[in-house]
Amino acid sequence: MNSANDAASAFEILTHRSPLSNSEMMSKRNGVSTENRKIDDSQLDISDDSEKKPQTHKTLGQRLKAAVGSGRLENQYDEPAKNWREKIVRFLEVHQTKRASANRAENIVESFLFNDDLAPVEAGRRVWDWKQYVFFWISGSFNVNTWQISATGMQLGLNWWQTWVCIWIGYICVAFFVVVNSRIGNFYHIAFPISSRIAYGIYFSLWIVLNRVVMGCVWYSVQTYIGSQTISLMLMSIFGTDLEERIPNTMNTQNITTYGFMCFMLFWAAQLPALWFPPQTLRHLFTVKSIITPFAAFGFLIWTLKKSHGRLALGSLTTIHPTGSVLGWNFVISIMSALDNFSTLILNAPDFSRFAKTRHSSIYSQMIILPLMYAIISIIGILVTSAAYTMYGVNYWSPLDVLGRFLDHQTAGNRGGVFMIALCFGIAQLGTNIASNSISVGTDMTAILPKFINIRRGGYICAAISLAICPWNLLASSSKFTTALSAYAVFLSSISGVVCADYYVVRKGLIKLQHCYTNKPSSLYMYGTRFGTNWRAVLSYVLGIVPNFLGFLGSLDVHVPQNAMRVYYLNYFVGFLVSFTLYSGICYVFPVPGMPEGVGYFDFSRWFERWTEVEDFVEQRKKFEADVFEEEDEYTDEFSSTVEENIEANPKV
Template identity: 80%
Template structure:
């Protein structure tokens, strides 16, 4: 303590009764010392929760009553800012609107999820992956092996291996969100540092916007089929084409905009309510998928092309590398969902709600939908002699015979696939991108606004060029997996090897000098993580250039690139572990050997009063979450924090 007055002030804070008068007095007493505190008491203490659907809607859209802490705007500029800024319910200061830095550190959307919003049990995660797997994109990825000359059973083995690997990575990345109830932007702060995590989050935002655009384009193809089923198969020719590209017509662009607009209402709903969307989609889409399978088999009279569907028949090392490419396509396909698994696992109701359920259901569901896609593609090959990589192409061929039954069947299946695409796009991309955007500029962006920004950006991506062929699409997937895999490797090494599950939540939301995740620098950057991340990209980079048709890339580099996700993950994982062994970071468990994994410090935390505890932490520097774990924390980091003037 620097003075008797500081000691008295801290004592009053710890023992005062939680009344509004005491809070105002203590806040004003500390205000002169530049300490920013959290006012979590709010102004809704006497407000009854909405009972009806209409009351919920009114509460969502009406402006909130002015808080006693609010100051009236002084001019038009302040009025504009007041209109645009996001109102925080867990107030982080004694003023109406926090600054950009303070809102970045702590805001409603990135705060640990309290018990009332942790409503996902194991069934919701099952519904999530049933919903996620039954979409057109899964069929297309499943067809990768068939496009490479593998037969049906070779392709299906690759799918099982690939998605079992995906399930393992998803379960590994889910634990930190499951136990500590934090989103991916916060978990990335722990390993990369408070401020460098912005770059990591930006990577995920970009990929989320790209994927949102791609899935919207796939969804638009279902709209094309529905309109053709109603108005005739020649509708595309009847609408004049004014587009200056070979990859999309005016009719196709119109359908793209229709599906894009149809998704906008769904972006309004908060993430924890999406369990109902998953449930509905999980009921509808499997019926459509199996109905499509039965219909295709009936049309082909049960005849399947069980061999290779290409003129090229690979053998030897070429066959082996085609196996690898097919397996890696599963990891490349879900590399974004692997990385931001905490965005969903933070809503877990129990300790293991998101762990074992995802580990089991994910490979099973993707294997089921993939074998349906393989059989449909094989049956269509016997009918049309073309190796279709998209089920929508096969469905479109059914309209060649424009009978009432064909038109009705195509419309219903296309409608169900459209719902599948909408659900997958909202769950996998808009919410992920929106959550990550709240870490970039939370003063003006929340999850809902981030979802709409993602939708707006998707218009400029021109996904029809990415989806022009199977090879172009898989090349784009592989390219970005190079960057995401090395990020995931660092995050996993930090959590499982370096910290052994020991996380200090209060430090995740503070930029005070000496806090654990500022890493002893005002730049808030962990150089070990940055170095491991960059070096993890290096082995894949020559092959990445080769995939872009750059001449002179050796075949060995291309083979490394074919293993892109595994190479990037393992290199970054090992390098970060080595760096931390020779240069330990603060926050590692005290008295535990680096290679001693007999003690595990992960624990389930309750965070319902997290904002109040953050207030205490910001004032006196004592982390209430870790009072009973002081022997397990780095004593050096605690001393540094206190010596920097917080206490």
């Protein structure tokens, strides 16, 4: 909790309607006179001090004293702590400025269902217009990993133009999947953990989110280790290339030296300040990065071409010269490398699209700029690799390896140029790691344990876990690690296939927001069970993994048939399409609650997606939670502006 959150909490409490007015409203709705209705304050769990203006605490000391000291009430919903354990819990828990109900909503289940970080984004925080998404992908495209992916085709024996064609096809497919997954966040302003509740159920969505958290933490660690290599280049530019020998090595592993670990910790620490800021404010970081990094990229290309005297190795850079079906499958593998690399970002696209300012902010901009920028950065990487091959006779995957070779000649120009380009690469790596991994993991963790974790704390937890992963050990065999890590797209593609089928085919864009944040037994996304699980989604998800599983084992050097490996080469498409088709078919036979009524299952002429305003969502939710479902109104959500608009536009719904 920080002072800004305290101030927001105080503002909400001051402007919050009194319990009596809420009761009057509820009585009026139920046809009961307020004069004949007695209200028991103890039942409402509201203190006598609820009308007093709460005191905010700006410093950590003041907060600690208030939390574990006098036991004063922090707001109108709090009761005094009963013992020292509860005081400590009060201090550690995340203070929610948007209360989940009219009662004190601080227990684990209530905070899981609804919390500040997962609430629909109101207009004041929707500040990303199309330019921010353009800057986001410009900044995201310039990183070491993009250069490595662009070189995949050249490692498989393709020449430069064949590799570039693969890049275009791969990232056009990526842009399509990103836009498809972004729409639900763009129009309903909800994050990925909430969108997964709709298809998989309120409680099973935890497993889906956990998959994304695990991958996010691993990638954060790996990207941090790659970023540490830029720190190493900058230090070598200043102090000489023999730093690794001059600093005594006390590490008990062959995979990293003391110098390398120092560089890792420096880059790790440099990322910590960026984790403090809310996601919507990071658009400024993306803007700065998108201005700096293209100059560095083109400068690096021009410098490399000058050093090679314009000579480029435009053919295959390996001893492998594939032909026939081998060439075709290598072409496919090169295309799929882009999708495998993006599988995590595709899945959690709503985490960023929910900040869209308009209906189309995250749609057309991403569809155009994403493949364009990745193709531009990739051709730079291809040309740099080709030029470096003529100079050193080595097929380098990473631009950092090429920069390191420039330091073989210790001139002032070389040292200054390497330092500046490495600095830009470091900034690019930092921005990419925060945007792609830290924010995503932080958002997802708020869906797992929001009582004690918000986006900011989740980001710092991700950073702490990244140390325990020890990425230098994982990258000791880089090719196998990259293969196994990309193979996880098998699992993520199946998840995405179910989510898209549920939104586009089954529901046709019809979402009832209030039902996304409740565990009432008769609510839509509990699916009629206390386990809150949609068995149709789980079955489709599991069966979507099956066709790729043998190939996944084969990528880990287990002997499997060649045909199984060829299916696996198309892993993302196979996993997505199998789960998408199965879920659509199962829901045709066994319909899910909340589907549009009076509309044919295959009638796509009626579309129910609506831009939703959620300014009074918190108050609406309190009323919704206080309401009692009637048998005939089992799936009514009269307080959702989404459904009201759909009913007005489509009388049959």
